[in-house]
Every structure is written in structure tokens, then in C-alpha cells.
Amino acid sequence: MAAASLFADLLRQARPRNPSVTILRALPLSLRQPSQPLSSGLANSQGLAVEEEPAALVDDLRSRIFRLRFPKRSAMDALDRWVGEGGTVTASELREITKDLRKSKRFKHALEPICTDDMISEWMKVHQESELSDKDYATRIDLLTKVFGLIAAEEFFEGLPSSFKSYEACTALLHSYAAKKQIEKAENLFDRIKELNISSSVFAYNEMMALYISVGQLDKVTVVVDELKRQKVSPDLFTYNLWISSCAASLDIISVRRILDEMAQDPRSDKQWIAYMRLTDIYLAAGQLESSQSSLSEVDKQISQREWITYDFLIILHAGLGNTQMLNDIWKSMKMTKQKMTSRNYICVIGSYLMVEQFKEAGEVIDEWKKSKGQEFHISDCNRLFEALKKTGLSDKAEKFHELMEVYLPKSLCAIFMQILTWMESDGCFQLLPSDHGAKLDLLTKVYTIAEAETYFQKLSSSASKRAAAFPLLHSYVKAKDLQKSEALMYMLQNSGLVVDPHPFNELMKLYIATGEIQSVIKVIQYMKRSKIPLNVLSYNLWMNACGMLYGIMSAETMLMEMTNDKNVEVGWSAYYTLANIYTNAGNHKKAHDALALAEEKLSMRKPPRVSNVLLAAYMRNGWMDKAKSLHLHTLEKGGHPNYKTWEILMEGWVKTTQMDRAVEAPLRL
Known part of the structure; x- marks a missing residue:
């Protein structure tokens, strides 16, 4: 098949080479x-x-x-x-x-x-x-x-x-x-x-594992791993990836999860390993790998699936390593094969681009998937990816994915998807998954009204379907600033034991801040701690903001310290930006200046322009034009791409500081 030679070439490119060959x-x-x-x-x-x-x-x-x-x-x-x-x-x-x-x-x-x-x-x-x-x-x-x-x-x-x-x-x-x-x-x-006993390096073992995968002798991969362990050779990330991909290609998901547990216990586990393990979890959940056995009735299909799954794990590996160029190259190679890609392949590529914060590329893959003639686009697949991102603790990536979906799925298309889901449900030949119900409720709020979504939610009988549909319903309440309905829904979910992650609580806290119910934010945090529901970055930022508004600067600084001590949370630019706003509102401009400087240090120029625009606007509000100019130039030097909002922010700042000549030039760049 056309994909076979390309797969072998990609696999050779991805496996670790002997340093002697690459020195x-x-x-x-x-x-x-x-x-x-x-x-x-x-x-x-x-x-x-x-x-x-x-x-x-x-x-x-x-x-x-x-x-x-x-x-x-x-x-x-x-x-x-x-x-x-x-x-x-x-x-x-x-x-x-x-x-x-x-x-x-x-x-x-x-x-x-x-x-x-x-x-x-x-x-x-x-x-x-x-x-x-x-x-x-x-x-x-x-x-x-x-x-x-x-x-x-x-x-x-x-x-x-x-x-x-x-x-x-x-x-x-x-x-x-x-x-x-x-x-x-x-x-x-x-x-x-092995007989010469001349090295304890893992390279030779990786070569053999990659060879067996490329020729379809997946059972021999485990034999190599067993030998590696007998010889007390330490596996690296490439070893684990080859081992996992061979098990996944055989649809041995139990072994995949066992290997992930072993990786988590390995003392050499670092950020790259953690990113890889998270992406693998997302792939298993969103790609529905467990339910793929029924499609393997023909030998050709087995070969095709084996190769595609191994492609997917090459992508996951390089996403874990942060190799964006390799992601681009493998994705480009996959598109040029004659074999039809599955929804699982698209989910894998989108999830990997989200992991390395290449949001523009993720959006382009969504668009290509939507236009693909060979693979019908399914909104439920996207919803599974969204849920998997949240479940894995990548709430910021989940929210960005939701934004991309709103951009690439216009309302007319949403209506078509909803009609398909309704037909599937009414036909009786198809049983909707919980994620399908969540997707349909989300579409109801976009195409019709919240009332239609509420009626649909009340008719759901299983707890799994209600859990999947609850978040989009709550999100629609928050957007409408309906405090009463938001609280009632959360109360029902809590009593039913359907709330197990921080995302619904974050939605509710955002609504409390927007409606001035600041004290309620503290109560939500206290409930989350009592219930042992983990706080993520957004939870801490909302808590810190509420403490600053209620109790002042010292309380907000204490919250930042607690956030820093939480090993499950990485303090990023948004935390310091939140703290800078608290300092500004308290009139402490020096501390606000220092906090924004820390936020800028944490800022990756790979992030979309809306992120740097947030800091740019903060500098402008405080009248620090020099800092705003410096950030803008630094963004350009690092390859950042300003959008229309960037120039609007700069133009507003120049008008405030009476630099009218520069303000007049700004619209020409829009």
C-alpha cells in the first residue's frame, strides 16, 4: 500500500539513532x-x-x-x-x-x-x-x-x-x-x-522494536522489552512510545494503560513524559480505540489500522517532545498518502497541536477535516476530544479548542449536525453516546434557545448523559448571566454526584465575579477543597482575584503562594497578570509593573496574539507606553504576528498620550 513505505520512512526518522551515526x-x-x-x-x-x-x-x-x-x-x-x-x-x-x-x-x-x-x-x-x-x-x-x-x-x-x-x-x-x-x-x-556485552545503551533495542513494528511483527516487540529489562537497560521515551504503539496497534489497551502506569512510576519522568502520557490518555478516550475491534474483519483493514495507529503515536511522541516542525512534517506526509484518514487520526493531530499551543494549525486541521471527502466529520468526535482534554487537566487547551470550534463551525453547520443527531436518535437504529447528547445540547443552545436545551436535558435518563450535557447547559446559563439557573443546576449536579472536576465550578465563579457576588467565590473554593476537587490554574486565578477584591493585596499574594506550592498546577503568565490587575486596582503601580514583567517573562511568543494583547492593554491602562512598545517590538522580533486588536490597543494608547501622528498611522495596519 502507498502508506506502507511512507510509514517505514517516518518510523526510521522518529526512532533514536546511535550517537555514532549522528555525531x-x-x-x-x-x-x-x-x-x-x-x-x-x-x-x-x-x-x-x-x-x-x-x-x-x-x-x-x-x-x-x-x-x-x-x-x-x-x-x-x-x-x-x-x-x-x-x-x-x-x-x-x-x-x-x-x-x-x-x-x-x-x-x-x-x-x-x-x-x-x-x-x-x-x-x-x-x-x-x-x-x-x-x-x-x-x-x-x-x-x-x-x-x-x-x-x-x-x-x-x-x-x-x-x-x-x-x-x-x-x-x-x-x-x-x-x-x-x-x-x-x-x-x-x-x-x-548482546554477546559482546559492549554497551548498556538502549539504542540497539529501539532499533529492533522499530523494525518489528515496521514489518508488522508486533508480538516480538514485547520480547525485546523483556530482554531489555533482563539486561537492566533503562528505557527512554522512544522505547516506551514504540512499546505503547505496538500494543495500541494490536488493540491491547489494557497493556497500554499498564505501560503508562509504569512510565508514571519511572523516576526519570519529566515534563516531556508527562505531556506524552496526557496525550496518550486523550487519544485513548477521544479516539475510542477500545471500540475499534469490530472494524477489523479484513486483513487489509488490520494492516491499515496498525499503520495509522503507529502514525498517531509518532505524532504523540513529537508533541510530547515539543517538536512542532516534526508535527508539521508528519501531518503533511499523512495528507499525501492515498489511504483514507479516520476521525481518530484527526483527533490525534488536533490534540497534539493544542498540546504544543499551535492553535492556528489546530484550527486548520479542523477545517480540513470538515472539508474532507473521504471522512465524514462528526461533531460528537470533537465533543469527545473536548471532554478528554478537560478530564486530563488541560482546561486551558479545552477552552481554546471550544473557541476554535465556534470559529470553524458556523451556525448553519451546527444546525445540520443537530439534524443528523436528531435523526440518529429518532431512527432507532443508532444509540447516541453520552458525548453525543452533550454535543446535541450544545447545538440546541447555538441554533435555537436555552429553553429547547433545558427541555432536552430534562428528558435525559442516564447519569452519564446528564454529566456530558450539564457543562454546555451551565455554560449557556453563564453566558446569559442567569445566576439563579446556574446555581440550581450546580445544586442538582452536586446532589447527584455528577461534578468531579473544576470546570463547572470555574464557570460558576466567573459568573459570581461578573455579577458582583464575590463572597460566593470563596464559598465555592471552600466546597471544592472539602470535596477534594482539584483546583486548576483558572480556579486559582479566580480565587486570587476574589481575595484581592475582598481582602486586599496581601491576601492575593498568599493565594499566589498557595498556587505556587501546588505541584499539580504550573504558574503561568495569567497568574501574574491577575495579580497585576489587583495591584493596579489597589493603586500600587510599582508592584503592578513588577507583576506584569513576570507575566511577560512567562509569556511564550508562540501563543496567539490575543495573549500578548492582554498584557499590552494592561501596560496601556497604566500609562506605561515604553513597556508596551518594548513588548510589541519583542513580540515582532520573536516572530509573533499582531492582529487588528493589537493595533487598536496601540492606537488607543497613542491617542491618550497625544502621540497623534502614530495614532493616525495605526489604522493603516488594520
């Missing part, structure tokens, strides 16, 4: 952000495979080699000519040149840099045998495979003295076997590596 590159292949799409078929057929030199020619060794545009021109001749002219060269200098030549990685498009690279290695071997390291031999094996084929690499390896058949050289050849799907040869070499 002459800027970063390990699995962690760096490639400038090209991952599939050879996606390479730029017009681009050169080497970097362009500046207009002014520089006569040094690097420049001479980079000016070789055709494979027939020998790099070794250039090296000999350089030395013959009295130039000096060291092994370290040649390695730097090699690293720069290999950055383009356009192996299928143009062999010239690889040929040149290999010739450099040859020149080092002939002229400076003593300077060749284990890493140089490993690099040569990797290049021989790419340029002349596997047989040439094998002959070179077998011709090496025993002392040079190091772990680096062995794993370089193992990688070549895995890339060519030479299972028997890879297994024999893997056994040889």
Missing part, C-alpha cells in the same frame, strides 16, 4: 527539526542538496568543497589540492565540514553531498588512519548503505579489525539492516551485540 550532525535525527518533509517522495525536486555560499567567494577548504556541484567532481581531489597548496587540515575540521554537508539530508534527491561526505571519510582513512574514531567508522557504514548499498556496508564492516567493531559500528550496521527490513540479519547482529 557529525547538528542534532540526533530523532530530536532535530528537519527542513524537508520526511518522505523521500516529498523532497523538493528543485532544490540543491548543499547550502548556498555568500556572494563574496571565500577561499577556504569548506568553501571549496561546498562549491562542488556535481558528483563527478572529487572532494578528495579538492582536499589533496588544498594540502598541496600548503593548507592545513585536521580531522576535527573535516568532521565539521561533514556535519554541515549532511544537514540537508536530501539523499533521494541528490547524492552529491553524500558522495562528497563519504569521500572525506575515505581521505581521512588514507591520510590520517590514526585519527579515525569509532564514530567515523560508524558514519562510513551509514553512508555506504545510503550511497552504494547494504552489501558495500557489510563488506566494509567485516573487513574492519576486531578492535574497530565497536558498539558504534555494530549499531550503525544494525540501523542499516532495520532500514532495509533485513530481519534475519538484524536479529543475528543484535544477538552478536
Whole structure:
């Protein structure tokens, strides 16, 4: 199938490479952000495979080699000519040149840099045998495979003295076997590596796991993991990802959850691991992987699903690592296959973009999914993703996803979706899931009225359906500032035991602040603590705001300290922005200035412009034009993109400070 070769290429790109193979590159292949799409078929057929030199020619060794545009021109001749002219060269200098030549990685498009690279290695071997390291031999094996084929690499390896058949050289050849799907040869070499007992590195184990996944021998992945544990080799995130994806592709969800528990107990678990585990939880919940067994009646479908699930876990892995460029490349590659993507694939990509805060890209995927001819868009799938984000503690991502849905799902489309859900329910052949009921109630508030939504809610019988539908109903009450109905709904939910997360409480606290019922916010927090309902970032911000309004600055600062001490909450820019507003309202402009500076430090320029606009407006309100200008310029320098609101805020500030010439220019930028 068309996806098969692309999958194998992506899997090789994603697995961690032996450092010996990648030592002459800027970063390990699995962690760096490639400038090209991952599939050879996606390479730029017009681009050169080497970097362009500046207009002014520089006569040094690097420049001479980079000016070789055709494979027939020998790099070794250039090296000999350089030395013959009295130039000096060291092994370290040649390695730097090699690293720069290999950055383009356009192996299928143009062999010239690889040929040149290999010739450099040859020149080092002939002229400076003593300077060749284990890493140089490993690099040569990797290049021989790419340029002349596997047989040439094998002959070179077998011709090496025993002392040079190091772990680096062995794993370089193992990688070549895995890339060519030479299972028997890879297994024999893997056994040889273990017998030599020359390293406790996890790289060889990862290579074998990736090989077995790429050829569909998923049962052998667990065998490799068992061997890894017997040898007391520490798994890394790539090991766990390969193990989890093999179990998920086999629909062994119990094993997936067991592996996630093991990851959580691993003392090396960090932010990247936590992000990965959260995305996996979201994928299992929103993608409904458990219920997919019924669709696997044909062999072709099994193969297709196995490959797509492994694609999904490549995306989850790189989202956990924060590799946005890899996300872009894999998503682009997936779109170019002829195989039909499922709703699970779209959910995975959207969730991953939300995790790395690439909201524009997430919106574009939603739009593409909606327009897809091969896959019918389902609002219930989106609702499951929304619920999974909330359940995993990513409330800010859930709220942003809700905003994106409102942008990309116009009211007319909502009406169509609601008609489909109504037909499914009335036809009797389909049973709506709880998330479907939640989606329908949300659509009722958008297309018709809250009264219609209330009637529908009252007819729901199961507690699961009521729980799913309660939040959109509460949200509609809050938007309408209907305090009485909001409190009545919350009272009913609490008595029924249907409230288990902070999101409904946050909605209610926002309403209390908007209607001036500040003391009620404190009561809500007290109830949440008694009921052991965890507070998230928004909960703390609302609490801090209420304390500042009721009891003053010191109380708000105490709340910030409590928030900082909560290990389950990460204090971000919004907390300091909230505190700055409290200081401003209290007339303490110095502390407000300092708090905004801390908020700015926490601000990532990858965030959408609305976030930096919030801080920009705060500076303007306090009359700190210099700080506003500095933030604006800093945002531009970091690649941020101001929107119309940015210029409106700046224009208003310039008018207040009588800088009319600048205010007049602002509308031209809208």
C-alpha cells in the first residue's frame, strides 16, 4: 500500500539513532527539526542538496568543497589540492565540514553531498588512519548503505579489525539492516551485540522494536522489552512510545494503560513524559480505540489500522517532545498518502497541536477535516476530544479548542449536525453516546434557545448523559448571566454526584465575579477543597482575584503562594497578570509593573496574539507606553504576528498620550 513505505520512512526518522551515526550532525535525527518533509517522495525536486555560499567567494577548504556541484567532481581531489597548496587540515575540521554537508539530508534527491561526505571519510582513512574514531567508522557504514548499498556496508564492516567493531559500528550496521527490513540479519547482529556485552545503551533495542513494528511483527516487540529489562537497560521515551504503539496497534489497551502506569512510576519522568502520557490518555478516550475491534474483519483493514495507529503515536511522541516542525512534517506526509484518514487520526493531530499551543494549525486541521471527502466529520468526535482534554487537566487547551470550534463551525453547520443527531436518535437504529447528547445540547443552545436545551436535558435518563450535557447547559446559563439557573443546576449536579472536576465550578465563579457576588467565590473554593476537587490554574486565578477584591493585596499574594506550592498546577503568565490587575486596582503601580514583567517573562511568543494583547492593554491602562512598545517590538522580533486588536490597543494608547501622528498611522495596519 502507498502508506506502507511512507510509514517505514517516518518510523526510521522518529526512532533514536546511535550517537555514532549522528555525531557529525547538528542534532540526533530523532530530536532535530528537519527542513524537508520526511518522505523521500516529498523532497523538493528543485532544490540543491548543499547550502548556498555568500556572494563574496571565500577561499577556504569548506568553501571549496561546498562549491562542488556535481558528483563527478572529487572532494578528495579538492582536499589533496588544498594540502598541496600548503593548507592545513585536521580531522576535527573535516568532521565539521561533514556535519554541515549532511544537514540537508536530501539523499533521494541528490547524492552529491553524500558522495562528497563519504569521500572525506575515505581521505581521512588514507591520510590520517590514526585519527579515525569509532564514530567515523560508524558514519562510513551509514553512508555506504545510503550511497552504494547494504552489501558495500557489510563488506566494509567485516573487513574492519576486531578492535574497530565497536558498539558504534555494530549499531550503525544494525540501523542499516532495520532500514532495509533485513530481519534475519538484524536479529543475528543484535544477538552478536548482546554477546559482546559492549554497551548498556538502549539504542540497539529501539532499533529492533522499530523494525518489528515496521514489518508488522508486533508480538516480538514485547520480547525485546523483556530482554531489555533482563539486561537492566533503562528505557527512554522512544522505547516506551514504540512499546505503547505496538500494543495500541494490536488493540491491547489494557497493556497500554499498564505501560503508562509504569512510565508514571519511572523516576526519570519529566515534563516531556508527562505531556506524552496526557496525550496518550486523550487519544485513548477521544479516539475510542477500545471500540475499534469490530472494524477489523479484513486483513487489509488490520494492516491499515496498525499503520495509522503507529502514525498517531509518532505524532504523540513529537508533541510530547515539543517538536512542532516534526508535527508539521508528519501531518503533511499523512495528507499525501492515498489511504483514507479516520476521525481518530484527526483527533490525534488536533490534540497534539493544542498540546504544543499551535492553535492556528489546530484550527486548520479542523477545517480540513470538515472539508474532507473521504471522512465524514462528526461533531460528537470533537465533543469527545473536548471532554478528554478537560478530564486530563488541560482546561486551558479545552477552552481554546471550544473557541476554535465556534470559529470553524458556523451556525448553519451546527444546525445540520443537530439534524443528523436528531435523526440518529429518532431512527432507532443508532444509540447516541453520552458525548453525543452533550454535543446535541450544545447545538440546541447555538441554533435555537436555552429553553429547547433545558427541555432536552430534562428528558435525559442516564447519569452519564446528564454529566456530558450539564457543562454546555451551565455554560449557556453563564453566558446569559442567569445566576439563579446556574446555581440550581450546580445544586442538582452536586446532589447527584455528577461534578468531579473544576470546570463547572470555574464557570460558576466567573459568573459570581461578573455579577458582583464575590463572597460566593470563596464559598465555592471552600466546597471544592472539602470535596477534594482539584483546583486548576483558572480556579486559582479566580480565587486570587476574589481575595484581592475582598481582602486586599496581601491576601492575593498568599493565594499566589498557595498556587505556587501546588505541584499539580504550573504558574503561568495569567497568574501574574491577575495579580497585576489587583495591584493596579489597589493603586500600587510599582508592584503592578513588577507583576506584569513576570507575566511577560512567562509569556511564550508562540501563543496567539490575543495573549500578548492582554498584557499590552494592561501596560496601556497604566500609562506605561515604553513597556508596551518594548513588548510589541519583542513580540515582532520573536516572530509573533499582531492582529487588528493589537493595533487598536496601540492606537488607543497613542491617542491618550497625544502621540497623534502614530495614532493616525495605526489604522493603516488594520
